[in-house]
Amino acid sequence: MFDTRGEMMKNFIRKYGLALSIIFIAIAALTLRLIMLEDIPRGWNVDEAGIAYDAWCIAKYGVDRFRYPHPVMFTNFGGGGQSCMYTYMTAFLFKIFDFSKFIVRLPAVIMSMMVMLSGIFFLKISEYDRKKTVIWALVYTITPYFIMSARFAFDCNLMLGAASIFMVFLAVALKKEKPVYYIAAGIVCGLVLYTYSLSYIVMILFLLMMLIYLLYMKKLSFKQAVCFCVPLALMAAPLIFVQLINILGLETRTIWKFTFINLDGYRIKEIGFPKLSNVINLLKVIFLHDNLGFNTNEKYMTLYVISIPFFVIGFIKGIVNFLKNIKNRKSGLCDIVLLWFIAEFVMGLMLAEVLTSRLNGIFFSVLFYIVQGIAFTIDAVRKVKFKAVVAAAISLVYLVFAVSFLKYYYTTEKYNRYTGMEDDYREAIEFIQSLDYLDDKPIYVSQAYVNYIFYLVSCDTPPSPYDVDLKNNTTQFGRLTLGLPEEQDIIYKACYIIGRSAGGDYPKLYPLGLQIKEFDNEVCVFYPAD
Secondary structure, three states: OOOHHHHHHHHHHHHHHHHHHHHHHHHHHHHHOOOOOOOOOOEEHHHHHHHHHHHHHHHHHEEEEOOEEEEEOOOOOHHOOOOOOOHHHHHHHHHOOOHHHHHHHHHHHHHHHHHHHHHHHHHHHHOOOOHHHHHHHHHHHHHHHHHHOOOOOOHHHHHHHHHHHHHHHHHHHHOOOHHHHHHHHHHHHHHHHOOOOOOHHHHHHHHHHHHHHHHHOOOOOHHHHHHHHHHHHHHHHHHHHHHHHHHHOOOOEEEEOOOOOOOOOOOOHHHHOOOHHHHHHHHHHHOOOOOOOOOOOOOOOOOOOOOOHHHHHHHHHHHHHHHHHHEEEOOOOOOOHHHHHHHHHHHHEEOOOOOOOOOOHHHHHHHHHHHHHHHHHHOOOOHHHHHHHHHHHHHHHHHHHHHHHHHHHHHHHHHHOOOOOOOOOOHHHHHHHHHHHHHHOEEOOOOOOHHHHHHHOOOOOOOOOHHHHHHHHOOOOOOOOEOOOHHOOOOOOOEEEEHHHHHHHHHHHHHHOOOEOOOOOOOEEEOOHH
16 A cells, blocks of 8 residues: 555656646745835836836826827837836736836736746757756746846846747747747747847847758748748837837827837937957856846846856857757757847947846846756766765755845845935825925925936826926926926925935035925925924
8 A cells, every 4th residue: 555655656746746846936936026026126216117107107098108199119218218018018007906116016027937937838848858947947036137137127127038938939930830830939029029129139130040040951931931020020010110210300100099209319329339348248247247236236146156157068068059950950949049149149249338137138048058057067977876966066055045145135135225226205295295384385306307207106196297398398387396496596485305316405405494304215305394
């Protein structure tokens, strides 16, 4: 009886052990990304607040903060443009849930989890290896970059999740070779373009390399190419129209329910020719850290220092396999990961400023090669008992790093203040409203150019007239003025809301002898006595 039970248990583990392990790891990964989501990183980034307000306006009024109906690309600050997928995902959630920072950051968590799931599916499709799928899930779950990038609302950070899904759909199409799969891959490829403008460059480079690769391997028919390109072209058409409007200097146009905006600060000039001088900085940003503390952690690095040698091993192995496939004209699904890495890397060489958020799409390939390197290291040991020792040693080192990082991140990071991160003005506004004698007093909000957004996300403010008139350089609306007056025009009988980053305005207000109310979030109100 006991032997039978033991055999049943072995069969159960053999059949369901991997699935149960992945489910358990996925729950742990999701928990690490959801816990204290509103508090870490602290405050709102200005782009987060911009997404939040645009999404709220879309959900409630069907227009963005500038009263444009359903923009294909949002204006953001200075007219620089902001990709739309994150905003529309958030707007959808606002229609179901109340406005909150948690909901604003939730799409980042959802799309981050797609990296984990996509990697597992990709490994199953390309080279079914139970060990590698578990390694992928574990490394994804505990490494700093994949935790940190899932916890704030940057439109660009969706590119990693969307690109990971695209890798899976493309792998399925190449393996099954049926038109329907190429159609699906073309649609998902088009969706990636709505996550981040830099994806245009990456996708062009990648698809050119893929075309040459598949033609050389004789793995692409005309019918398959059409099935992929037609849905991609249809998906990309609205974005192409936006680019033409801005390149040709055409006026903003609304067609049906969608708006194609002429951006005041069109940033195409920020992209240049690839520069080899960028290589060192690019490697630093990928494997060490960048200069934004909420993006990466200088002490723990993007993926822990132990991951670097494993990446090198996996990357070399990937190149060797790629060259063998080219020589033998035998295509391999893993080759597309290398081509994606190259496309991302070349795009990074074209940037004036390299940040992990701008390069986020490369981390699917980076994680893939780390997993390959770990698996290769374990498999290189011939004796089974020593394999277990090596695997346990690697796991222990990662565990030590992870425990140290997670302890720091969830106990200390909530107190850190980073440039560009502000709290909203909700408490300040409620305080002014609580004092009846201030009802008729003018209210000034510091630094109108960007800080006005923290005022708008603090109260139920319709998308009129603030931002439209801000675009026209008008900053006064009733008793509210966005921005401080000139120093000689500052008056005593007024309220002044000063954000943390605008602390330089304090000396202008101290001489007036105003009352001061400072909140825990470092937002300050200067106001007259009764």
